[in-house]
Amino acid sequence: MTNSYNSIEFQSNNGVYRLTLNRPEHLNAVNQEMKGEILDALDSIQTDDLRVLLLTGAGRGFCAGQDLGERDVNSGPLDLSFGPEHFYNPLVRKLVSLPAPVVCGVNGVAAGAGLNVAIACDIVLATHSAKFVQSFSKIGLVPDAGGTWHLPRRIGLSRALGFTLLAETLTAEQAQQIGLIWAAIPDEQFMSEVERVVEHLANAPTFGLARAKRAIRAGMDSALEEALDLERDLQKECGLSVDYAEGVNAFKEKRAPKFTNR
Numbered sequence: 001m002t003n004s005y006n007s008i009e010f011q012s013n014n015g016v017y018r019l020t021l022n023r024p025e026h027l028n029a030v031n032q033e034m035k036g037e038i039l040d041a042l043d044s045i046q047t048d049d050l051r052v053l054l055l056t057g058a059g060r061g062f063c064a065g066q067d068l069g070e071r072d073v074n075s076g077p078l079d080l081s082f083g084p085e086h087f088y089n090p091l092v093r094k095l096v097s098l099p100a101p102v103v104c105g106v107n108g109v110a111a112g113a114g115l116n117v118a119i120a121c122d123i124v125l126a127t128h129s130a131k132f133v134q135s136f137s138k139i140g141l142v143p144d145a146g147g148t149w150h151l152p153r154r155i156g157l158s159r160a161l162g163f164t165l166l167a168e169t170l171t172a173e174q175a176q177q178i179g180l181i182w183a184a185i186p187d188e189q190f191m192s193e194v195e196r197v198v199e200h201l202a203n204a205p206t207f208g209l210a211r212a213k214r215a216i217r218a219g220m221d222s223a224l225e226e227a228l229d230l231e232r233d234l235q236k237e238c239g240l241s242v243d244y245a246e247g248v249n250a251f252k253e254k255r256a257p258k259f260t261n262r
């Protein structure tokens with residue numbers, strides 16, 4: 001299935017959903033139209049059917065954050081709480097709560113909210129030529145789109161503060177080394193590696209992966225006692241799943257498992 005939008009491409013096939021930011025001439029900077037289309041597309045996902053969501057960008061950039069062309073700063077005060085309230089916050093909540101892995105394929109520069117949306121995803125893969133910059137400090141803003149929460153959790157307080165306050169640019173390899181992303185991939189292998197990961201997740205035991213994602217994300221914000229209780233409860237659910245039985249049977253029968261997210 002392909003939905004027709006102007007600023008994004010959105011397709012689904014057998015539980016694999018692909019959302020591609022598509023304003024390449026502006027490095028996929030997010031304008032008002034794109035915001036509406038992204039939320040509409042994500043709302044249309046059938047979570048029963050979802051196995052993996054891939055978020056990526058068209059052209060040489062992943063996303064340059066807010067489209068600054070939309071901001072007329074000389075005609076009176078702007079209320080910049082509107083974007084977080086009505087777009088970035090709902091988007092981040094959606095990405096972290098979808099009951100399946102969300103892969104971000106950072107095909108080029110990720111700046112400002114573009115970077116923070118990327119690191120809200122579960123697995124971030126970047127091409128070697130991609131770069132990462134918390135550009136908010138360059139224009140007098142604070143990181144939004146969950147950046148103040150995800151950054152220190154991914155890379156630690158010292159790096160989060162330095163990266164944010166200095167707004168220096170990181171290469172994809174540096175981003176991998178400090179744990180900002182999962183993997184930096186040579187440009188010529190990027191598309192095939194992203195597809196390999198998507199294909200792997202599309203055939204994985206999504207029932208269990210969704211619960212692993214939930215537990216790890218909840219654990220970032222909970223005490224050990226709560227984490228242990230949640231693991232126990234989710235393990236009970238997994239133990240009753242068809243996927244678990246299939247996984248164990250396939251192991252014993254020395255064959256590839258066929259998982260169905262049940």
Ligand code: T3D
Binds near residue numbers: 112114
């Ligand atoms: O406003 C609110 O609602 C608050 C929320 C804010 C969220 C945010 O994301 S704030 C941060 C906004 N983003 C930025 O400040 C990043 C601005 N862009 C850059 O710093 C650089 O473009 C990059 C580091 C991303 C890439 O640099 P480079 O040298 O690879 O490309 P470039 O030549 O600067 O840009 C290429 C084109 O994209 C260029 O257009 P042109 O001259 O070819 O017609 C440039 O103007 C355009 N572009 C890049 N970023 C944006 C943009 N156009 C609109 N908005 C952008 N953010």
